[in-house]
Amino acid sequence: MRLVVLVSGTGTNLQALLDACADPAYGAEVVAVGADRDGIEGLARAQRAGVPTFVCRVRDHESRADWDGALLEAVAAYEPDLVVSAGFMKLVGPPLLERFPMVNTHPALCPAFPGTQGAADALAYGVKVTGATLFVVDDGVDTGPIVAQATVPVADDDTPASLHERIKVVERSMLVDSIGRMAREGWSVTGRHVRIG
Ligand code: GRF
Numbered sequence: 001m002r003l004v005v006l007v008s009g010t011g012t013n014l015q016a017l018l019d020a021c022a023d024p025a026y027g028a029e030v031v032a033v034g035a036d037r038d039g040i041e042g043l044a045r046a047q048r049a050g051v052p053t054f055v056c057r058v059r060d061h062e063s064r065a066d067w068d069g070a071l072l073e074a075v076a077a078y079e080p081d082l083v084v085s086a087g088f089m090k091l092v093g094p095p096l097l098e099r100f101p102m103v104n105t106h107p108a109l110c111p112a113f114p115g116t117q118g119a120a121d122a123l124a125y126g127v128k129v130t131g132a133t134l135f136v137v138d139d140g141v142d143t144g145p146i147v148a149q150a151t152v153p154v155a156d157d158d159t160p161a162s163l164h165e166r167i168k169v170v171e172r173s174m175l176v177d178s179i180g181r182m183a184r185e186g187w188s189v190t191g192r193h194v195r196i197g
Contacts, residue, residue: 002082003080004080004082005030005083006034006075007033007040007042007086008037008090009087009089011040011044012168012172013175014086018045026180026183028180028182030046030051031051032046036057036088037055042086052078054074071095083103084102086175088104092137102137103135104134104142104144105175107164107171108131108132109129109131109151110143110146112130113130114141114142114143118167123159123160128153130151130152132168132170133149134174134178135147150170152166152167
């Protein structure tokens with residue numbers, strides 16, 4: 001399964017995928033990594049792994065619709081079977097979503113705490129258990145059909161950063177396990193239900 005991975009930051013989820021893809025038995029390969037900004041560690045990780053990269057910045061386009069078109073063109077050049085949003089901090093518009101299936105990983109248990117501050121919002125709410133969700137991207141914010149979830153207990157002395165770091169540990173394994181199974185066993189979506197195998 002050919003993957004294009006989209007990143008905006010550190011890229012530890014990307015790194016976990018790159019490491020898994022080094023084994024041919026894993027069943028997937030990262031054919032390109034795209035970003036919405038320059039100079040991020042995620043792009044450097046791709047370059048170190050010898051994976052082609054591209055940058056598509058909103059500010060280089062006249063409108064968000066133009067950016068959506070440019071992002072689609074950049075992704076389509078690599079003919080992915082699946083686009084993986086791994087810490088990509090942009091909402092992607094219909095052109096890309098209508099052409100390619102896309103999954104996103106979110107640091108909370110959807111449908112709770114959508115948006116950019118999933119870990120901090122869960123902590124502020126006072127939940128005792130939170131986690132990470134892998135879902136198929138639709139036109140909402142963290143609302144798509146759920147592929148997998150993993151839980152993390154909240155500690156009394158957690159800060160948003162410490163909680164997010166612990167979530168990211170399970171998030172990476174969940175991402176790697178799920179993408180590998182999707183690649184090797186196939187997957188389908190019926191309504192809100194994602195089935196692997
Ligand atoms: C992940 O927790 C992701 O869910 C969130 O941002 C983080 C990205 O981490 N949106 P990294 O760039 O993969 O290290």
